[in-house]
Amino acid sequence: MLEVDAVTVRFGAATALDGFxxxxxxxxxxxxxxxxGSGKSTLLRVVAGLQRPDGGHVRWAGVDVTDVPPHRRGFGxxxxxxxxxxxxxxxxxxxxxxxMAGRSRAEIAERVRTMLELVGxxxxxxxxxxxxxxxxxxxxxxxxxxxxxxxxxxxxxxxGSLDRALRDRxxxxxxxxxxRIGATVVYVTHxxxxxxAVGDEIVVARAGRDVATGTPEALWHRPPDxxxxxxxxxxxxxxxTRRGEETTTGWxxxxxxxxxxxxxxxxIPPEAVRLGTGPLAGTVxxxxxxxxxxxxxxxxxxxxxxxxxxxxxxxxxxxVAFDIDPGRVVLVPDQPTSxxx
Amino acid sequence: xxxPGPALRTLAAVPLAFLGxxxxxxIARISLLALAPGGxxxxxxxxxxVTDPGIRSVAFFTLWQAVxxxxxxxxxxxxxxxxxxxxxxxxxxxxxALMTVPFVLPTLVVASAFVALVGPGGLLGxxxxxxVAAILLAHVFYNVPIVIRGVGAFWEQVDPxxxxxxxxxxxxPVRAFRTVTLPLLVPxxxxxxxxxxxxxxxxxxxxxxxxxxxxxxxxxxxxxQTVAFLRLDVAxxxxxxxxxxxxxVLAGYNRLQARRAVVLPQRPGSRHLRTPRGARDLGAVAGxxxxxxxxxxxxxxxxxxxALLTPTGFGLDNFVALTERTTALFVPPVExxxxxxxxxxxxxxxxxxxxxxxxxxxxxxxxALGRGLDLLLMLPLAASAVTIGFGLLVSMDRPVDLRxxxxxxxxxxxxxxxxxxxxxxxxxxxxxxxxLREAAAVLGASPWRAWRTVExxxxxRALAVGTxxxxxxxxxxxxxxxxxARPAAPTLPIAIFRLLGQPxxxxxxxxxxxxxxxxxxxVAAIAAIETLRVGGDEL
Numbered sequence: 100m101l102e103v104d105a106v107t108v109r110f111g112a113a114t115a116l117d118g119f120x121x122x123x124x125x126x127x128x129x130x131x132x133x134x135x136g137s138g139k140s141t142l143l144r145v146v147a148g149l150q151r152p153d154g155g156h157v158r159w160a161g162v163d164v165t166d167v168p169p170h171r172r173g174f175g176x177x178x179x180x181x182x183x184x185x186x187x188x189x190x191x192x193x194x195x196x197x198x199m200a201g202r203s204r205a206e207i208a209e210r211v212r213t214m215l216e217l218v219g220x221x222x223x224x225x226x227x228x229x230x231x232x233x234x235x236x237x238x239x240x241x242x243x244x245x246x247x248x249x250x251x252x253x254x255x256x257x258x259g260s261l262d263r264a265l266r267d268r269x270x271x272x273x274x275x276x277x278x279r280i281g282a283t284v285v286y287v288t289h290x291x292x293x294x295x296a297v298g299d300e301i302v303v304a305r306a307g308r309d310v311a312t313g314t315p316e317a318l319w320h321r322p323p324d325x326x327x328x329x330x331x332x333x334x335x336x337x338x339x340t341r342r343g344e345e346t347t348t349g350w351x352x353x354x355x356x357x358x359x360x361x362x363x364x365x366x367i368p369p370e371a372v373r374l375g376t377g378p379l380a381g382t383v384x385x386x387x388x389x390x391x392x393x394x395x396x397x398x399x400x401x402x403x404x405x406x407x408x409x410x411x412x413x414x415x416x417x418x419v420a421f422d423i424d425p426g427r428v429v430l431v432p433d434q435p436t437s438x439x440x
Numbered sequence: 441x442x443x444p445g446p447a448l449r450t451l452a453a454v455p456l457a458f459l460g461x462x463x464x465x466x467i468a469r470i471s472l473l474a475l476a477p478g479g480x481x482x483x484x485x486x487x488x489x490v491t492d493p494g495i496r497s498v499a500f501f502t503l504w505q506a507v508x509x510x511x512x513x514x515x516x517x518x519x520x521x522x523x524x525x526x527x528x529x530x531x532x533x534x535x536x537a538l539m540t541v542p543f544v545l546p547t548l549v550v551a552s553a554f555v556a557l558v559g560p561g562g563l564l565g566x567x568x569x570x571x572v573a574a575i576l577l578a579h580v581f582y583n584v585p586i587v588i589r590g591v592g593a594f595w596e597q598v599d600p601x602x603x604x605x606x607x608x609x610x611x612x613p614v615r616a617f618r619t620v621t622l623p624l625l626v627p628x629x630x631x632x633x634x635x636x637x638x639x640x641x642x643x644x645x646x647x648x649x650x651x652x653x654x655x656x657x658x659x660x661x662x663x664x665q666t667v668a669f670l671r672l673d674v675a676x677x678x679x680x681x682x683x684x685x686x687x688x689v690l691a692g693y694n695r696l697q698a699r700r701a702v703v704l705p706q707r708p709g710s711r712h713l714r715t716p717r718g719a720r721d722l723g724a725v726a727g728x729x730x731x732x733x734x735x736x737x738x739x740x741x742x743x744x745x746x747a748l749l750t751p752t753g754f755g756l757d758n759f760v761a762l763t764e765r766t767t768a769l770f771v772p773p774v775e776x777x778x779x780x781x782x783x784x785x786x787x788x789x790x791x792x793x794x795x796x797x798x799x800x801x802x803x804x805x806x807x808a809l810g811r812g813l814d815l816l817l818m819l820p821l822a823a824s825a826v827t828i829g830f831g832l833l834v835s836m837d838r839p840v841d842l843r844x845x846x847x848x849x850x851x852x853x854x855x856x857x858x859x860x861x862x863x864x865x866x867x868x869x870x871x872x873x874x875x876l877r878e879a880a881a882v883l884g885a886s887p888w889r890a891w892r893t894v895e896x897x898x899x900x901r902a903l904a905v906g907t908x909x910x911x912x913x914x915x916x917x918x919x920x921x922x923x924x925a926r927p928a929a930p931t932l933p934i935a936i937f938r939l940l941g942q943p944x945x946x947x948x949x950x951x952x953x954x955x956x957x958x959x960x961x962x963v964a965a966i967a968a969i970e971t972l973r974v975g976g977d978e979l
Contacts, residue, residue, distance in 0.1 A: 111715055151718070168612075169607040170608070170611055170616075171610075172608075173610075175609070176605070178604070178605055182604065184602055184620055185624065195619075199606075199609055199611050247610060
């Protein structure tokens with residue numbers, strides 16, 4: 100189990116990490132998701148040992164490794180731009196960690212072959228890394244990271260610079276590879292889709308802090324605050340006001356729902372919006388086909404827009420009545436608190 | 441590209457005629473002098489060069505001092521190159537600019553500074569003048585900036601993530617450097633070393649002043665054979681031999697440059713810079729910068745101090761003494777200032793005229809004419825200044841006798857400066873009429889406005905940079921000048937050299953004062969270049 104305990108890193112006046120904590124049990128995958136500048140990459144550098152924290156601890160299996168230099172940690176880090184060694188061939192890159200571990204030449208050749216097969220590049224040993232496509236570079240970097248069988252695999256935006264189709268394919272391939280070798284993984288990304296696809300658990304990072312932790316489903320259905328809700332892609336986040344017993348968005352009276360007393364916003368998941376009948380009405384502004392279902396954007400007379408996830412699509416510009424499933428809405432505070440779900 | 445039009449060919453005639461008359465023709469005359477001194481083929485001068493034990497030892501010394509200087513330069517320069525490539529700290533740009541100063545200084549200023557530091561009565565209290573140590577110190581001082589700029593700029597492009605990747609894959613810091621960073625630096629290291637080797641191999645002024653009578657490079661020997669022994673044939677044979685050797689080194693350098701271009705994925709360097717953190721980091725950065733800065737700037741401070749030093753404390757006596765006639769010169773030293781400024785002005789006009797027309801042709805014509813001219817333009821840089829001076833000395837009697845013309849020095853200086861002017865002007869000349877004009881046009885600029893708002897400012901700036909370069913080069917030129925300057929009209933470096941060469945006659949102080957004048961003039965010109973320059977590092 101990896102434990103990151105209240106790690107702080109400052110660069111001059113700027114604070115990259117501000118008491119960040121994280122736990123990854125053996126064999127599990129945690130996706131750290133946050134906007135750029137939230138300290139995600141610094142977190143990986145601290146865990147890898149490339150960056151000394153100003154405060155806090157990193158533990159592995161209960162042992163404090165904060166002062167252990169990177170080459171003695173046995174953690175693998177895959178870099179954002181891959182950082183392949185330009186003066187070495189594909190095999191030379193994949194073999195590097197094995198050479199450092201002092202394996203025999205035959206052992207290394209065998210392991211390199213296995214790893215290249217694992218990432219779907221069999222026979223690429225002698226190629227020059229400069230001739231590889233972006234996707235091939237990504238696979239070589241993954242093979243290089245995994246070759247020495249690291250105790251922990253750290254990945255920094257590993258799909259960041261790839262085109263859509265390739266990214267989608269690797270989003271299927273990579274978790275399978277991790278499953279096959281039973282890797283413990285910390286996966287850093289700014290992309291919700293990637294985080295949901297790879298992470299058993301998601302940690303949301305904001306301004307150097309861990310502001311939310313939970314499974315993808317838990318975060319989607321119970322976001323801890325308005326910022327996190329918006330960041331993971333919930334668009335229907337509306338401010339609320341209370342008048343006596345009544346809680347309202349101005350155009351909809353929120354029924355009695357669970358929520359904290361300091362709630363300032365209501366989050367309505369798109370699947371909680373049901374079109375056809377109901378006390379509310381709006382004009383269809385646009386609709387996006389998502390393959391089997393639609394994301395419909397309704398414009399209300401008061402000027403607000405609300406998004407609905409529905410199986411059929413009404414005509415653009417038509418006026419539709421709708422209703423909101425009160426059991427699926429959540430009341431949340433505005434600013435992140437250090438709560439967990 | 442189509443064949444060059446008549447306008448371009450007419451334009452090309454200017455640099456071709458200049459280089460043909462004042463560079464190619466003199467080299468031909470040198471060859472003639474070396475191979476056929478009596479009008480018929482005669483290998484005697486070469487035989488003398490090969491068999492004379494004195495000349496053999498000169499060649500050996502030239503080689504080994506260049507190798508030693510190169511190693512010393514790398515050893516002192518690499519730590520600072522590393523700090524500039526990897527760290528961000530207050531005053532980084534200013535410090536790097538300051539540390540570049542030694543490289544652009546005239547040789548005679550460097551020689552004076554080291555006389556003030558380790559010469560007779562020098563600040564350090566040891567008299568090293570006439571020893572190899574003084575020569576090596578001055579050479580390292582002179583060339584460390586090339587390492588800081590050249591290797592440093594390359595190092596900055598090497599993504600530190602590759603070193604970090606090696607660390608996470610189990611390599612210790614030393615092993616990561618040896619197996620990843622060092623192999624990536626090799627092309628930059630090798631080409632920088634070749635450049636330093638070239639400069640120190642052809643060192644002239646520094647050796648002449650600091651080397652005393654015992655130590656001579658081939659350059660110094662060419663001068664001695666010409667001026668002291670009047671053996672022009674031997675000097676010509678030496679000159680030709682050196683030219684051949686330099687051609688081989690330069691070819692190797694070019695191949696390394698070509699290789700260096702392919703390896704790295706280029707990234708904006710400053711992204712990788714980090715602030716030093718922790719006591720060890722801070723100590724190392726401060727220590728490396730402190731030692732390097734002291735070594736690179738200390739001698740200049742010592743020079744200024746020595747210029748202000750009088751028998752009764754500090755004062756301007758040495759500067760006042762510049763107006764007095766001495767036995768070292770036929771004229772008061774102060775006249776050297778106006779001489780140098782006049783020669784530099786003439787040389788600048790010539791160099792800019794030739795350099796800019798050449799840059800236009802090279803930029804416009806991608807065919808044989810442009811490429812050939814580009815190569816031809818670099819040759820004066822490859823041949824040493826001594827060869828240029830010697831060549832003009834032995835060839836300008838015909839077809840027109842220019843040996844007594846006041847234009848001869850400006851011509852020599854312009855030859856040395858033209859490659860720099862071309863390098864400065866080429867990027868702007870390439871930009872003119874191309875994509876920038878199109879960009880301006882789609883943004884709504886008429887051709888005239890596009891020229892006025894985009895191209896003219898670019899051209900003007902390139903012209904200004906070229907002018908400042910030519911001026912600085914001419915001010916400090918010594919190798920060619922030593923052959924061509926007339927006693928009645930010494931330039932600043934010549935006057936400094938003569939004053940330094942009269943130990944014990946009270947001329948050292950004025951020599952230092954005159955060196956400070958030259959230092960200030962040169963630094964002003966270089967500061968103008970740095971302010972005007974559009975792009976980044978050239979090296």
